[in-house]
Amino acid sequence: MREPPQDRLRDENERPIQGQRDFVLYWMVASRRTRHNFAMDRAVAWAVRLRRPLVVLEALRCDYPYASERIHRFILEGMADNARSLKSKPVLYHPYVETARGAGKGLLAALAKSACIIVTDRFPAFFLPRMLKTAAAKVDVRLESVDGSGLLPLSASPKAFARAHDFRRYLHRELPHHLAEFPKASALSGVDLPRLKHPPDAIRRRWPPAPPNLLKGTGLEKLPLDKTVPSVTLRGGMESAKTTLNEFLERGLPAYAEGHSHPDAEATSGLSPYLHFGHVGSHQIFSALLDRLDGSMERIGRSAENWWGLGPNAEAFFDQLVTWRELGFNFCALRDDADRYAGLPVWARDTLERHKKDRRPNHYDFPTLAGARTDDALWNAAQRELLATGRIHNYLRMLWGKRVIQWTREPEEAFRLLIRLNDTYALDGRDPNSYNGIGWVFGRYDRPWPERPIFGKVRYMTSASTRRKLHLSRWLARYSDT
Ligand SMILES: Cc1cc2nc3c(=O)[nH]c(=O)nc-3n(C[C@H](O)[C@H](O)[C@H](O)COP(=O)(O)OP(=O)(O)OC[C@H]3O[C@@H](n4cnc5c(N)ncnc54)[C@H](O)[C@@H]3O)c2cc1C
The missing domain is CATH 1.10.579.10 (DNA Cyclobutane Dipyrimidine Photolyase, subunit A, domain 3)
Structure with a gap:
């Protein structure tokens, strides 16, 4: 069983692992995908080790700041993809969508009572760090967070870097040590787990799984959301993310170095919404580029100009995806005033x-x-x-x-x-x-x-x-x- 590297794992409380309880719970809050996901790998590994079923909870409240039809639909489309991908797998996926403000309160704590351990995603911005802290204090069982934000583990940075140039130099020195372990393309392949048919009755009655039509976005107008920010045509979810990535590799990447600053060139990837909601991850993108450009790990770091060993287009793209993006994650993880x-x-x-x-x-x-x-x-x-x-x-x-x-x-x-x-x-x-x-x-x-x-x-x-x-x-x- 492949496990995420230790430097991506963190105990959020000191509560015990309750090995005799009913299931392992993966509380999916940021890496909202079932593939290429370190947290999913970790949850599966716990379920195998403890010989317990795995429950994946993906919940969507309607009272988070800026909650709107636009954001909700994108997340719901991702939930629909996750439901489809786990349908035939030995995992119980529980997609909960709040229909009235506050209705979801208590769901995690209730599930926690039957959980051996809770695994969740760590995300260093918005209300998520606060939510994680509150949850860790509330549940009576171990809550472990997994950092799947980028290629460099958040815990690896010694400080919040003040210049991209210094962070790039640091990455060039340190990143090769962190590229040995990738999340599995399919966490459940070859895994046999006992299966739970449905969540405990009390949960099912009070917090039922979202009906398929809601996951398709039907009935969104009945939810208490900001209607002045309507949905857009871009579809959310890991399947659309994969299509977007493939289209970028085909059409955008060959023109990226020259064209990414010019709107008419349409050479950028358009992946940022998918990265934000965790419908795709950096490791998956990195693997796809390596495959497409016949790259290899051995070529990484041989020259400063072509550091990734994949030529100028990939070099320019990784400077955005890794240097600039992870600079932001690094800053938010180490400073609590990043958004002030x-x-x-x-x-x-x-x-x-x-x-x-x-x-x-x-x-x-x-x-x-x-x-x-x-x-x-x-x-x-x-x-x-x-x-x-x-x-x-x-x-x-x-x-x-x-x-x-x-x-x-x-x-x-x-x-x-x-x-x-x-x-x-x-x-x-x-x-x-x-x-x-x-x-x-x-x-x-x-x-x-x-x-x-x-x-x-x-x-x-x-x-x-x-x-x-x-x-x-x-x-x-x-x-x-x-
Ligand atoms: C005022 C301002 C606000 C911004 N707000 C956001 C935001 O809310 N969310 C967000 O993800 N990015 C933000 N950016 C950074 C950048 O504009 C977007 O990441 C980029 O436009 C996304 O388009 P793309 O996916 O096609 O990028 P590509 O050019 O294809 O780049 C690939 C990925 O690299 C990362 N990236 C690219 N450019 C940057 C950058 N300058 N800084 C950090 N990461 C980058 C993104 O994750 C992006 O998806 C902001 C920049 C500015 C100047």
Whole structure:
């Protein structure tokens, strides 16, 4: 039985393992997939060791911050995929969807009473660290969390890195030691477990499994969700994630190094919503690239320019997927102010403070920004892309963030508004990289630049220069309002 590396496991409480109880519980909260998932591997290993059935609980409340039809549908589509994938397996999958605020309260504690051990995912942002802590204190059984966030285990970093360059150097030195163990493509293949037909009666009565039509998104309008943020056409779930990955390998990857900054090139992967909800994981993406490009572990780290040994396109892609993405996870795991203005570098806050009284060209409030009604046509187009698709192209997202600094009375307000806009409308929002991306807009990971009004020494971007630099006529035709 393959087990995740020890440095990805953490006991969240000191309660005993109750080996005589009825089942092992995997509480799936972040790696919402049944394949390539260290936590799933760990839960299966416990079930085999204790000779107990495995129950997978995937629950969806309706009172989490920013709960909307958009976010809910994406998660539900993932739950439908998980239900299908576990249907013929020796596992009881319990998809619970809250239909009234607070109705799900008590479900985990009730299941815990029959659990030998609870295995769960560790995710370093949004309300999840708080939820994990509360749950660990409440249950009377061992709660173990598994870190499946990225290629580098979160526990491996000695500090929260202040520059991407330093983190990249650290990765180059340390990552090869962590690439020996991958999660299994199929945690249950060749595994024989005793099977539980249904959850304990008391659970079934009070917290029944979501009916298949709800997992298909029917009846969503009856749930108490923010209806002003409607569903988008992008489908959630590990099957769509796999299709998106395959399409990227076929069409985007060969053009990635040259094209990823240009919206018209459509060379980026579009994987961030799937990564955020755990419908796909970095190890799975890494394996797929190795297969596609005939790579091998032996070639990794031989040269600094072609560190992954897979050529310039993969090099540029892994710089985003591993260096930049994991920088954000690293920061959130080690700092509790990553999503706060106070967590920005001192030099950046100082310089913005000195320019607080500078005259702003305009003031826009949340409804004006959300409705894409500013005087900047390029910004409005980026916001319209966000409203319509739940995503913004990376380069335009930087401009989208920078412009808001000029449109609020003070930078703290811009910071709050950006988080609210991003977390409300972006499918990949509420992620370590939401707070890191917005932090970057205000100087995190950057250096001081020549001083100018409003921004001080924080890097400045203009819509005019962005238009000049990028290929975006097709993109603009899609999202501008004229
Ligand atoms: C203001 C602002 C807000 C942002 N908010 C988010 C957010 O809420 N969620 C989010 O995942 N990313 C966020 N980013 C980072 C980046 O914009 C997105 O990750 C990227 O656009 C996703 O598109 P893709 O999957 O096609 O990326 P690709 O170019 O295909 O990259 C592959 C993966 O690498 C990671 N990645 C790419 N660029 C970055 C980056 N600059 N920083 C960190 N990781 C990156 C993502 O996981 C992405 O899916 C933000 C950036 C800015 C400037």
